[in-house]
Amino acid sequence: MTHLEGTFKGIREADIYYQAWIPEGVTRSVLVVVHGLAEHCGRYGNLVNYFVPRGYAVWGVDHPGHGKSAGRRVYVDRFNDYTETLQRFFDLVRSHHPRQSLFLVGHSLGGLIASSYLLDHQAGLTGAVLSGPVVKIPENISPGVIFLGKILSAFVPTMRLVGLQAQGICRDPAVVQAYLDDPLVFKGKTTARLGAEMLKAMERVSSQAVKIVLPVLIVQGSADLLVNPDGARMLYEKIGSRDKKILVYEGFFHEVFNEPEHLKVMGDLEEWLEGHQASGGK
Secondary structure, three states, rough: OEEEEEEOOOHHHOOOEEEEEEOOOOOOEEEEEEOOOOOHHOHHHHHHHHHHHOOOEEEOOOOOOOOOOOOOOOOOOOHHHHHHHHHHHHHHHHHOOOOOOEEEEEEOOOHHHHHHHHHHHHHHOEEEEEEEOOOOOOOOOOOHHHHHHHHHHHOOOOOEOOOHHHHOOOOHHHHHHEEEEEEEOOOEEEHHHHHHHHHHHHHHHHHHHHHHHOOEEEEEEEOOOOOHHHHHHHHHHHHHOEEEEEEEEEEOEEEEEOOOOHHHHHHHHHHHHHOOOOOOOO
């Protein structure tokens, strides 16, 4: 395979880092990976190693404030900074693959970014895969806490509030240790502004998901410790596509692409992609 990497100008001319893995032969389709909170696009080696030899190009972008991209770590002025940067990235990907089917693959926060993106930019995409999407406001967050978060976002937007529990990402201890040792993974707490912007994006996706009408596959671990699995089921029920499917993997943690049984997930994903190569339908 051929490995590409570089930068492009994102929102407010920030330098945004990307990578691509291209098959040596004919490229059949393209997977555009939208990674999760605090991580980066280089953590999707299982997808790359499985799909590139099968003729799929895999492209990934580091969100603003993540990985090798510029910006304050895990901070965003507004949630649209993510989706507008993703739009620019898609323009770059399409310039390299003008005729191939494009599939959006969003994980965790990337699932929320992808869902928000689809509300406004479905044209040109053949389908979307959403893994453990953060789309449902946690039930243990009271209206008072949400209101406080909005106040903090307005007056002290860079205040650090909540961190991720690394042990919840995967049942494979090696994956967890690699995550902890990865210098490009942010280990600190997220900011008040990002938290508030995520909540607003969740509300928008929940209320407008019926607008999503392209083929969608949702994959979710039933034992996810970081994201409530009910969010995936809620999104499945609310999206407007007539061509939609949800797969819940019993006992799996958050990163289903990295679980010990990830080849099962890859096989299911391949079967779904093969069935949607040229559909682009509703």
